[in-house]
Amino acid sequence: MSIPWDVLVVGGGTAGLVSAKTAASFGARVLLVERKRTGGDCLWTGCVPSKALLAAASSAADARAASRLGVVIDGVSVDFSRVMDHVRSAIAAIEPADSPRSLEAAGVRVESGDLTFTGPRSAVIDGRPVDFHQAIICSGSSPAVPPIPGLAAASPLTSDSVWGLETIPGRFAILGGGSIGCELGQAFARLGSEVTIVEGADRILTREDPQAASLVAEALTRDGVTFRTGSPVVEVKSALTTGQLILENGVTVDFDRLLVSVGRRPRTSDLGLDRAGVALDKLGYVRVDKQLRTTNASIWAAGDVSGHPQFTHTAGVNGSLAASNAILGLRRRVDTTTIPRVTFTSPEVAAVGVSTETAARRSELRVVNWDHEHLDRAVVESDVHGFTKFVVDGKGRVLGATVVGPRAGETLGELILAVRHGLRTRDIAGTTHPYPTYNDGVWNASIDDVRSQLRTPPAARAIRVLSTTRRRWLGSSLRKGLDNRPGRGG
Numbered sequence: 001m002s003i004p005w006d007v008l009v010v011g012g013g014t015a016g017l018v019s020a021k022t023a024a025s026f027g028a029r030v031l032l033v034e035r036k037r038t039g040g041d042c043l044w045t046g047c048v049p050s051k052a053l054l055a056a057a058s059s060a061a062d063a064r065a066a067s068r069l070g071v072v073i074d075g076v077s078v079d080f081s082r083v084m085d086h087v088r089s090a091i092a093a094i095e096p097a098d099s100p101r102s103l104e105a106a107g108v109r110v111e112s113g114d115l116t117f118t119g120p121r122s123a124v125i126d127g128r129p130v131d132f133h134q135a136i137i138c139s140g141s142s143p144a145v146p147p148i149p150g151l152a153a154a155s156p157l158t159s160d161s162v163w164g165l166e167t168i169p170g171r172f173a174i175l176g177g178g179s180i181g182c183e184l185g186q187a188f189a190r191l192g193s194e195v196t197i198v199e200g201a202d203r204i205l206t207r208e209d210p211q212a213a214s215l216v217a218e219a220l221t222r223d224g225v226t227f228r229t230g231s232p233v234v235e236v237k238s239a240l241t242t243g244q245l246i247l248e249n250g251v252t253v254d255f256d257r258l259l260v261s262v263g264r265r266p267r268t269s270d271l272g273l274d275r276a277g278v279a280l281d282k283l284g285y286v287r288v289d290k291q292l293r294t295t296n297a298s299i300w301a302a303g304d305v306s307g308h309p310q311f312t313h314t315a316g317v318n319g320s321l322a323a324s325n326a327i328l329g330l331r332r333r334v335d336t337t338t339i340p341r342v343t344f345t346s347p348e349v350a351a352v353g354v355s356t357e358t359a360a361r362r363s364e365l366r367v368v369n370w371d372h373e374h375l376d377r378a379v380v381e382s383d384v385h386g387f388t389k390f391v392v393d394g395k396g397r398v399l400g401a402t403v404v405g406p407r408a409g410e411t412l413g414e415l416i417l418a419v420r421h422g423l424r425t426r427d428i429a430g431t432t433h434p435y436p437t438y439n440d441g442v443w444n445a446s447i448d449d450v451r452s453q454l455r456t457p458p459a460a461r462a463i464r465v466l467s468t469t470r471r472r473w474l475g476s477s478l479r480k481g482l483d484n485r486p487g488r489g490g
Contacts, residue, residue, distance in 0.1 A: 005031045007326060008123065008132035009108075010115055010271070013040020014312050015303025016138035017098055018319035023136075024107035026327045031132070032108050033115045033125055039098035040140055042312045043091060045160045050183055052090035054344055056083045057190035061223065061346065068382050078191050080168040087163065117276035120296055134298050134326045137278070137286055138319060139271060141264040141304035150236035154243045156260045159184070165257075169193050173245055173255035175233060177204030179343040181261040182216060186345050189223045196253050197225060198245060200232035205343060209356045209402045212349045215385055216404075219346060228253060266305045281307065290333040292322040300326050309339050338420045340412055347386050348408035353400030353419040359391040365399065366392055368425065370445035372405055377436040381406075388441030390415070392449060396424035403441065411439050425449040 009020045012034030020032045032038075042048060056078075063076045096102060100110040113126040122131050143158035145151065157165070159180050172188050174181045177199030189195040197204065197220070204227065205213040217227060231249040236258070238244075245253040266285045273280065277296040279287045285307035292300050300322040303315035321332050343349040359365040372378040372386035386405030390398050401415040418428060428446035433439060453459060 002129075002131065003029075004121070004131035004133050005029050005109075006133050007031070007323070008033070008130065008135040009138060010135065011035075011040070011138035011140055011267075011303070011305075012038035012098075012103075012110070013138060013140045013303060013315065014042050015140070015305075015315035015319035015322075016040070016136070017103065018316045019136045019138055019302055019323040020103060020108045021106045022320045022323035023327050026323075028327050030108045031130065032103060032110050034110065034112055035114055036112075038100055038103065038110065039095060041160070042315075043094060043098050045163060047312050048091050048094055049087045049163050050159075050180075050187075051344060052087040053083065053187045053191075054183060054346075056086055057187040058346060061190045078168075080191060081166065083191060084163075084165070115271065117272040117278070119275055120277050121298055123272075123276075132298075134300070135276075136319070136322050136326060137268075137271070137273075137294070137299065137301040137305055138303045138315075139267040139305050141266050141310060143260065144263045144265045145260050146262055148233055148236055150238065151233075151260070154236045154238035154258055156258045158260055162259055169255075169257035171196070171242075171254055171256045172259065173198065173243075173253050173257075174259045174261060175245070176261035176263075177201070177227070177229065178207075178261060178263070179205065179341075181259070182220065182343060182345050184259065184261065185225050186220050186223055189220065189225045195225045196228060196255070198228045198233060198247065198253060200230070202230045204229065205349065207341075208343070208349050208351060209389065209404075211387065212351075212402055212404045215347060215387075216343070216345050216349060219385060264304065264310055266307075268305060283307070291325050291331055292318060292334060293325070308334065308336070309341065311339070311341060314339055335420070338416050340409075340416050342409035342412070344409070347383075347405050349402070349404050350408035350412035351400070351402040352412060352416050353398075354391045355400060356389055356391060356402060359400070364394055368392055368445050368449040370441050370448060372438075372441060375405075375438065375441050375444065377438050377440060378405065380436065386438075386441075388445045390425065390445055390449070392425060396426060396449065396453065397422050398425065398428070405438050405441070407438060411442060414439065414442055426453075 006028035007023045007030045009016050009032040012032055020030050024030045060078055063073045066073050103110050115123050115125050117123045143160055168191055172193040172195045174185045174197045177197050181197055185195045185197045203213050204217055231247040233245050234248050235246040243255050268284050278299055279295040281287050286294055286301040286305050288294055288301050288306050292302055294301055302318040302322040304310045308314055324330050325332055338352055340352040356367050359367050368390040370388045373384045378384045389402045391400035393399055398418040403411045425446040429450045433443040
């Protein structure tokens with residue numbers, strides 16, 4: 001009889017990699033099982049390839065737009081095969097950090113195969129039994145393809161399969177105006193495709209500040225993207241090499257290739273979780289408590305499969321949390337108040353905490369805004385399409401933020417810390433920031449808020465009293481000094 005593993009990790013994406021390495025660092029015997037290849041969606045089909053593609057597209061756009069700065073570049077051309085070579089080289093450069101060799105160096109045993117649970121503490125890997133004391137489910141998610149008549153027959157691309165393209169599509173239709181749809185839509189438009197984004201809602205990026213979504217829509221429109229919003233697709237017609245979307249309002253969109261980007265679904269259907277006593281919610285996500293424990297006290301879950309926001313950074317943090325709780329018996333809880341999100345369009349949209357729309361419905365909250373038309377770094381780079389907004393409570397504490405502009409995701413870091421630790425705008429305003437940077441938006445917005453607080457009647461009265469008292473004291477001191485000068489008097 002084989003010795004049970006201390007921890008069985010199911011899935012080799014970000015959550016699985018971090019869970020396994022964390023557990024091994026605490027001295028646990030860890031087995032990680034991955035069906036395909038370690039690294040997960042982030043490395044192979046998500047973060048890494050998409051940002052590599054965006055980098056190439058940004059270079060093309062910058063070259064075309066350089067004339068606004070007095071630099072004229074004629075004849076900008078795109079070699080799509082070389083762009084995809086760049087994407088693949090980026091994956092290859094990062095892959096060793098997520099490889100089985102890296103895991104084994106950290107003390108993790110790695111096996112490839114299909115895993116199915118057979119009981120509360122048992123499973124099989126391609127038919128071979130394995131026992132465990134605890135397990136962490138990190139099986140991830142996959143792109144969802146809605147049951148629209150004719151869609152499957154059109155052989156749609158998803159964020160998983162788009163990386164297999166060898167030639168750039170001519171007419172490229174994208175179903176879904178969320179972060180992935182907007183990022184890829186802008187990238188392909190800048191690289192030469194005729195892109196149409198179809199979104200059933202009234203606007204794109206429905207989770208984000210409306211002004212932020214509007215700025216992104218304007219930017220994509222300048223790049224040549226066409227939007228069809230407010231009417232869902234009801235049918236897809238396709239021929240051998242072309243197709244057509246039919247919208248509910250009768251509008252049609254012709255395409256050569258179609259990308260579906262309408263969300264993701266958890267990979268839980270074939271794991272035998274019912275035999276392990278692990279319950280799912282109505283959408284198929286693993287039900288977890290605030291410590292990421294499932295309905296089986298010996299099994300935990302982290303990453304996309306747990307139903308928490310589907311970001312790589314969330315998967316990594318929660319993977320570490322689940323492993324720490326499992327191995328050390330801690331009771332650490334998931335922090336859902338400071339989960340950042342970034343849409344890597346140009347401009348970027350970065351947000352955390354309480355939204356501006358929520359603030360508008362709550363009288364005790366206010367929104368502080370600094371438009372990038374008044375941000376010196378944006379002005380000198382002739383790129384003022386952005387803003388920095390805070391949601392602030394009555395005590396001046398930062399509860400949320402949205403930043404739109406170049407590298408907004410990097411600017412957001414300071415604001416995540418502010419939200420997490422209850423910092424006030426005066427704390428930020430009193431901290432020296434480097435100039436000129438896009439991060440100045442955070443500082444300027446904070447200073448503006450502090451000044452507005454100083455203009456309130458109580459603060460203004462206090463300032464007048466202090467100022468008057470100080471002026472009188474200085475005047476009295478000056479008179480005494482004059483009276484005491486040598487030679488003055490009889």
